Amino acid sequence: MLPTATRAGKSLTSSSKKWLARHFDDPYVRQRLSHPAQYRSRSAFKLLEINDRHRRFLRAPDVRAVVDLGAAPGGWSQVVAGFMGWQGETRANVRTMQRSKQDDGHWGLDLDAPSQHWGDSAGDADVETGGRGVVIAVDRLRVAPMPGVHTLQADFLAPETAPMVEAIIRAKANPDGKADVILSDMAANATGNRIHDTQDSLDICHAVWGFTSKHLRTATSIGRKSGGVLLLKHFEHPELQQFREIYLNPNFHHVLYIKPDSSRAASREGYWLCSGFKGVIGTGNEGSLE
Numbered sequence: 259m260l261p262t263a264t265r266a267g268k269s270l271t272s273s274s275k276k277w278l279a280r281h282f283d284d285p286y287v288r289q290r291l292s293h294p295a296q297y298r299s300r301s302a303f304k305l306l307e308i309n310d311r312h313r314r315f316l317r318a319p320d321v322r323a324v325v326d327l328g329a330a331p332g333g334w335s336q337v338v339a340g341f342m343g344w345q346g347e348t349r350a351n352v353r354t355m356q357r358s359k360q361d362d363g364h365w366g367l368d369l370d371a372p373s374q375h376w377g378d379s380a381g382d383a384d385v386e387t388g389g390r391g392v393v394i395a396v397d398r399l400r401v402a403p404m405p406g407v408h409t410l411q412a413d414f415l416a417p418e419t420a421p422m423v424e425a426i427i428r429a430k431a432n433p434d435g436k437a438d439v440i441l442s443d444m445a446a447n448a449t450g451n452r453i454h455d456t457q458d459s460l461d462i463c464h465a466v467w468g469f470t471s472k473h474l475r476t477a478t479s480i481g482r483k484s485g486g487v488l489l490l491k492h493f494e495h496p497e498l499q500q501f502r503e504i505y506l507n508p509n510f511h512h513v514l515y516i517k518p519d520s521s522r523a524a525s526r527e528g529y530w531l532c533s534g535f536k537g538v539i540g541t542g543n544e545g546s547l548e
């Protein structure tokens with residue numbers, strides 16, 4: 259069935275109509291809408307593809323703390339929580355999704371509902387099955403609760419956010435305040451101005467790197483040479499390439515550029531999959547596994 263927005267096409271501008279036509283023609287959007295996991299976003303397929311093709315870093319049984327930055331509406335968090343053995347949607351969420359699906363046929367989530375800053379799914383756990391570890395989902399937008407995922411609605415570029423994320427990691431049975439995997443799918447709204455958009459992407463990459471240098475577990479502490487993984491979205495540009503050379507290449511055993519098939523060809527986005535974190539001297543996160 260066509261989404262309500264499409265059925266109400268008369269009130270849309272021609273560019274919105276074109277966007278909707280492209281959107282619902284997209285095989286990954288179709289896959290999302292029919293997939294039994296009810297992924298909240300098309301982006302979920304990017305993470306599944308990256309994980310399947312490259313080292314299956316999310317499947318390692320020693321992964322017990324994952325930070326998902328730019329998590330809304332929650333597709334990546336769903337994928338990770340699934341790998342950690344968390345299953346199901348909270349009953350309240352299923353109701354919200356069913357209602358929203360009827361209402362807008364789009365994301366399937368009520369993003370305007372009141373925010374749950376320190377969301378703990380335990381109270382809604384009647385449809386979930388228990389997994390191991392925790393996913394911490396951070397976004398400026400609300401991420402509706404799901405089993406195994408703790409949500410924080412905050413701007414990651416604000417200085418007070420990183421300490422809040424660290425506090426959640428510590429509170430969730432990781433007293434060292436460190437995560438095994440850090441994912442960032444954060445992207446500022448594109449303006450079309452190349453200089454502006456490049457600067458936004460650089461700002462995000464710097465903020466994520468600042469957090470990673472202090473809070474990603476090292477390969478040494480995990481005991482695996484490929485342990486300690488950062489997946490970082492960025493926009494392709496020579497300045498971003500420089501960022502990679504200065505901050506990522508020296509501090510990880512492997513850094514791989516990935517443009518998933520599921521990423522739209524017209525988009526300048528790409529991902530760096532960085533594995534085997536060596537630790538950074540002077541951040542309190544030293545150590546290497548040579």
Ligand SMILES: C[S@@+](CC[C@H](N)C(=O)[O-])C[C@H]1O[C@@H](n2cnc3c(N)ncnc32)[C@H](O)[C@@H]1O
Pocket residue numbers: 298299301302327328329330331332333334335396397398399412413414415443444445446
């Ligand atoms: C492509 S979407 C992420 C999709 C998500 N990975 C999923 O699978 O559902 C990018 C997200 O980054 C978020 N974002 C952008 N800048 C941010 C910031 N400074 N702090 C927090 N979130 C941010 C946006 O709100 C948006 O939800």
